[in-house]
Amino acid sequence: MPRFQRPTGTLDVLPEEQPYWAHVRAHTVRLAERAGFARIDLPIFESTSLFARGIGTGTDIVEKEMYTFLDKGGNSLTLRPEFTAGVVRAYIENGMRVRPQPVKLYSIGPVFRYERPQAGRYRQHTQFNMEILGDQDPSADLEVMLLISDVYAGLGFKRLSFQLNSTGCPRCRPGYVEVLKAYYQQHVDEVCDDCRRRLKQNPLRVLDCKADQCQPVIAAAPRIGDYLCDECADHFATLREYLDLLQRPYTLNHRLVRGLDYYTKTVFEVWAEGVGAQAAVCGGGRYDGLAEALGGPPTPGVGVAAGLERIILVMKAQGIEVPPLPAPSVYLAHLGPEARRETVRLADALRRAGVGVWLSFGERGLRSQLREAGKRGVHYAVILGEEELSRGVATVRDMEGGEQVEIGLAELVTWLQERTHP
Numbered sequence: 193m194p195r196f197q198r199p200t201g202t203l204d205v206l207p208e209e210q211p212y213w214a215h216v217r218a219h220t221v222r223l224a225e226r227a228g229f230a231r232i233d234l235p236i237f238e239s240t241s242l243f244a245r246g247i248g249t250g251t252d253i254v255e256k257e258m259y260t261f262l263d264k265g266g267n268s269l270t271l272r273p274e275f276t277a278g279v280v281r282a283y284i285e286n287g288m289r290v291r292p293q294p295v296k297l298y299s300i301g302p303v304f305r306y307e308r309p310q311a312g313r314y315r316q317h318t319q320f321n322m323e324i325l326g327d328q329d330p331s332a333d334l335e336v337m338l339l340i341s342d343v344y345a346g347l348g349f350k351r352l353s354f355q356l357n358s359t360g361c362p363r364c365r366p367g368y369v370e371v372l373k374a375y376y377q378q379h380v381d382e383v384c385d386d387c388r389r390r391l392k393q394n395p396l397r398v399l400d401c402k403a404d405q406c407q408p409v410i411a412a413a414p415r416i417g418d419y420l421c422d423e424c425a426d427h428f429a430t431l432r433e434y435l436d437l438l439q440r441p442y443t444l445n446h447r448l449v450r451g452l453d454y455y456t457k458t459v460f461e462v463w464a465e466g467v468g469a470q471a472a473v474c475g476g477g478r479y480d481g482l483a484e485a486l487g488g489p490p491t492p493g494v495g496v497a498a499g500l501e502r503i504i505l506v507m508k509a510q511g512i513e514v515p516p517l518p519a520p521s522v523y524l525a526h527l528g529p530e531a532r533r534e535t536v537r538l539a540d541a542l543r544r545a546g547v548g549v550w551l552s553f554g555e556r557g558l559r560s561q562l563r564e565a566g567k568r569g570v571h572y573a574v575i576l577g578e579e580e581l582s583r584g585v586a587t588v589r590d591m592e593g594g595e596q597v598e599i600g601l602a603e604l605v606t607w608l609q610e611r612t613h614p
């Protein structure tokens with residue numbers, strides 16, 4: 193038999209990791225709902241053409257990273273590589289335009305990208321995603337930026353940096369792209385092969401290149417901020433004015449571009465310390481052209497997606513602790529077959545009364561059972577032997593202090609219920 197292994201680039205989230213996941217999920221969902229975002233759950237796969245259109249051919253995601261397959265009916269489907277295209281598809285398909293605008297939606301779940309796996313970069317990862325659809329006010333951009341930074345602040349993150357840029361719109365961006373291409377033509381011998389290819393397919397992406405040889409060329413490249421049309425410049429100025437008003441620090445980063453063609457105006461990322469090279473814990477921005485590109489009515493939108501695995505890596509690197517998950521508070525130990533029957537009955541009665549129980553299995557000595565009780569982290573161990581049973585009592589041991597008391601079997605459920613539900 194082969195020894196089966198999980199697919200390259202995927203994770204098993206083991207029980208000991210779950211307190212982090214539960215905490216991060218609960219925290220993000222609470223903040224989103226409190227701010228008026230409603231949850232939407234979508235299929236994990238969609239038509240391949242939705243992503244080809246919504247994300248854009250010529251992007252790394254569509255060219256290289258999608259998990260695409262034909263189903264038995266011959267339809268080309270793709271495991272979602274991000275949320276936004278699916279959310280906008282659902283907005284159009286379900287006629288959400290007739291609801292009061294804007295519509296605020298959040299989602300949480302797995303996304304799939306065929307990438308080169310490394311720490312903080314996987315082929316299946318989990319995103320928390322928020323979108324505001326149907327409004328072009330710069331304060332909507334502000335809202336998603338503030339909410340996501342509140343998520344990190346509330347989790348206890350230290351040392352975050354907010355990276356901000358505007359990549360214009362279909363009116364002003366093409367002019368800038370021409371200037372950028374002309375500049376790169378003069379430096380074509382200095383840049384890497386990838387950038388030479390990017391110049392033809394997706395020129396803005398040259399700004400995002402990590403190759404050493406390209407760094408001086410990028411540093412001296414023309415900046416999109418100098419080429420924005422009045423509308424984009426005003427939008428960006430207003431957003432920055434709000435951020436200054438709130439004294440929220442950010443870094444203007446002219447190299448920040450998204451791999452997604454439908455992004456207009458605002459783009460941002462939050463970078464954290466503690467995840468090495470994969471420093472981005474979220475990315476977001478405005479996508480005023482997307483709904484139309486998908487055949488819907490013109491609908492401005494802005495959103496953000498955060499990677500939960502990276503959030504948890506940062507929490508661990510920064511030593512952030514999380515509350516434990518609910519666990520049994522009572523261990524039931526028995527000695528002998530009569531007592532065994534009584535502990536089975538007691539376990540049932542305690543569980544019905546809402547008390548979490550770990551029932552000892554098998555026939556074992558008391559010492560071994562108490563050792564297990566210690567490992568399970570319970571508050572009380574109930575010890576029942578034939579002698580106690582004959583007197584109608586049980587010994588209850590406080591596992592923290594070690595004191596023992598005898599409690600009548602008739603009162604035991606109430607006694608434990610009162611002490612485990614203060």
Ligand code: ATP
Pocket residue numbers: 274305307312313314315316317318319451470472473474475476497498499500501502
């Ligand atoms: P990167 O530049 O790191 O590849 P991206 O620009 O592809 O990120 P987005 O598409 O904006 O990322 O996705 C939003 C967030 O999802 C990222 O900020 C990151 O936290 C997380 N993320 C993206 N790709 C991965 C991955 N392969 N593994 C784990 N997390 C990821």
Ligand code: MG
Pocket residue numbers: none
């Ligand atoms: Mg990526």
